[in-house]
Amino acid sequence: MKRLLAETSRSLGFAVAQSFTEDILIEILSRLPVKSLVRFKCVSKRWRSLISEPHFAKLHLQRLILENITPSQKIIKSNPLQTIDYEALDNDEVNNHVVVESHDLGKDEPWGLAGSCNGLVSLAVNDGFLVYNPTTKESRKLPGSDLVAEHEFFHGFGYSSTTDDYKVVHGAFSKANDGSKECVLEIFSLRSGSWRRVPSKDVPKLSGPGIYLNGSVHWIVNHGNGSRIEQAIIPFGLATETFEEAIPIPKVEGIVYEGLGIHRGRLFAYDVTWRLCFEAWIMNEYGKGESWTRLFSVPTDGLPACQFYTIPIAFTQSKKIVFQIDVSEMILFNPEDGTYKNYPIEEDDNVESAIYVETLVSPHVGHEP
Amino acid sequence: MSSSPPPSSAAASPSCPKKMIALRSSDGETFEIEEAAALQSKTLENMIDEDCAGTPIPLPNVTGKILAKVVEFCSKHAEPGVDDESLRAWDAEFVNVEQATVFDYILAANFLEIPTLLNLTCNVVADMIRGKTPDEIRKFFNIKSIFSPEEEEEVRRENHWAFE
Numbered sequence: 001m002k003r004l005l006a007e008t009s010r011s012l013g014f015a016v017a018q019s020f021t022e023d024i025l026i027e028i029l030s031r032l033p034v035k036s037l038v039r040f041k042c043v044s045k046r047w048r049s050l051i052s053e054p055h056f057a058k059l060h061l062q063r064l065i066l067e068n069i070t071p072s073q074k075i076i077k078s079n080p081l082q083t084i085d086y087e088a089l090d091n092d093e094v095n096n097h098v099v100v101e102s103h104d105l106g107k108d109e110p111w112g113l114a115g116s117c118n119g120l121v122s123l124a125v126n127d128g129f130l131v132y133n134p135t136t137k138e139s140r141k142l143p144g145s146d147l148v149a150e151h152e153f154f155h156g157f158g159y160s161s162t163t164d165d166y167k168v169v170h171g172a173f174s175k176a177n178d179g180s181k182e183c184v185l186e187i188f189s190l191r192s193g194s195w196r197r198v199p200s201k202d203v204p205k206l207s208g209p210g211i212y213l214n215g216s217v218h219w220i221v222n223h224g225n226g227s228r229i230e231q232a233i234i235p236f237g238l239a240t241e242t243f244e245e246a247i248p249i250p251k252v253e254g255i256v257y258e259g260l261g262i263h264r265g266r267l268f269a270y271d272v273t274w275r276l277c278f279e280a281w282i283m284n285e286y287g288k289g290e291s292w293t294r295l296f297s298v299p300t301d302g303l304p305a306c307q308f309y310t311i312p313i314a315f316t317q318s319k320k321i322v323f324q325i326d327v328s329e330m331i332l333f334n335p336e337d338g339t340y341k342n343y344p345i346e347e348d349d350n351v352e353s354a355i356y357v358e359t360l361v362s363p364h365v366g367h368e369p
Numbered sequence: 370m371s372s373s374p375p376p377s378s379a380a381a382s383p384s385c386p387k388k389m390i391a392l393r394s395s396d397g398e399t400f401e402i403e404e405a406a407a408l409q410s411k412t413l414e415n416m417i418d419e420d421c422a423g424t425p426i427p428l429p430n431v432t433g434k435i436l437a438k439v440v441e442f443c444s445k446h447a448e449p450g451v452d453d454e455s456l457r458a459w460d461a462e463f464v465n466v467e468q469a470t471v472f473d474y475i476l477a478a479n480f481l482e483i484p485t486l487l488n489l490t491c492n493v494v495a496d497m498i499r500g501k502t503p504d505e506i507r508k509f510f511n512i513k514s515i516f517s518p519e520e521e522e523e524v525r526r527e528n529h530w531a532f533e
Contacts, residue, residue: 020472020510024479027487031495038531042503042524044514137530 115157119359156210156217191366
């Protein structure tokens with residue numbers, strides 16, 4: 001009798017689940033990780049089209065951002081292209097397969113990373129850029145532009161909510177005839193599918209990849225040098241397509257900031273590693289100079305020796321820190337006891353890295369293939 | 370429509386505090402719920418505005434068994450002075466029930482538009498299904514797949530990494 005009752009209630013459950021409306025189904029599905037969702041495309045044609053809809057991808061992303069779900073965040077690194085489940089090294093059962101995954105883009109193997117936003121990463125490849133979603137493996141090679149960066153360049157990538165569009169920013173400095181520095185700035189909009197030159201007077205001296213947050217891409221700029229160095233953060237607004245008012249970084253005795261990063265939706269700036277302590281400061285409220293606080297301070301002699309720089313990339317749930325050492329090593333550092341473990345990455349001595357979230361966002365936005 | 374201003378969604382202040390609202394389930398049972406608790410449901414919020422007279426609101430989509438629990442949930446969430454941690458623990462106990470019951474809660478939360486209950490129950494089901502195979506999902510939701518074997522094979526191949 002008991003078994004019959006149990007079976008009846010189980011089948012009743014199925015009958016009830018069958019009466020779930022599409023709204024309810026979306027409520028449930030939007031809470032699943034991408035890997036499950038992609039697998040569930042196989043369930044039925046209805047599920048496949050529901051999960052493939054751009055609108056669903058947006059809903060899924062919104063929920064991720066709202067609920068600040070950090071477990072779905074990973075690291076992507078170049079040279080060679082790999083993604084790292086950095087939390088996995090924090091568990092005792094280390095399975096190399098799970099921690100590091102290789103991505104093969106063939107002849108489009110990138111030489112650098114040019115920005116990360118909403119689960120899409122912009123990769124710098126030999127003849128331009130490629131926008132890639134490391135989770136769904138969708139990739140979109142951008143058409144080439146006629147801007148060739150000789151030596152000094154900067155690039156960034158991000159989302160503009162005013163036009164619901166993703167943009168790649170690319171700038172190159174060259175010497176004008178009168179010896180001054182000239183900058184050519186171009187923008188690629190994923191929706192329009194083409195490059196556009198934008199006005200570029202008085203472009204601050206930026207370099208390398210920018211960090212995306214809140215609709216702008218950010219770089220650190222330095223004025224002066226040595227002990228009289230003045231530093232600030234310059235945002236490039238993706239909606240206005242102009243450089244905006246500089247954001248001041250706290251002037252802390254002895255600190256020279258090397259670069260920027262993102263932690264829990266906030267921008268942080270980290271130190272060079274010449275001093276006894278390696279520090280990072282985080283801006284708790286965007287744009288508010290007085291909201292900067294110290295994020296961490298770690299004795300440098302506890303870290304592997306580095307020649308150039310140490311970069312804080314990510315933080316685990318248990319407050320350990322992932323550091324990239326120079327351009328070749330990645331470690332999981334425990335600030336509590338000063339110990340660290342190495343990530344089993346491959347490297348050809350030119351590693352660049354960035355964090356990304358696992359989403360369904362497609363690089364083909366506005367330009368379905 | 371009622372001429373009184375609609376209650377704000379932040380802290381909905383009842384028009385008649387401590388007023389009891391009567392609800393009638395599909396199988397004829399009547400339940401009383403404090404207005405403050407009833408305002409957790411957007412559906413009830415709209416209905417209360419229109420009628421302050423006190424006749425039981427009929428809910429043909431919810432059985433007595435489920436309505437009793439929904440009333441319990443809304444009352445708990447309308448209670449003042451409950452700290453986040455205790456509420457979370459209470460919620461966890463609330464959904465620690467049979468699968469079929471969780472589904473009934475979802476349907477009720479959807480019909481009555483109770484965001485907190487919908488959120489709680491959908492998270493439970495999401496956790497239930499996240500690791501399942503497509504075949505297990507079909508059994509779970511009683512779905513007939515209209516993919517031909519070749520079509521299904523193609524989708525699997527495109528997304529093979531998700532099956533590893």
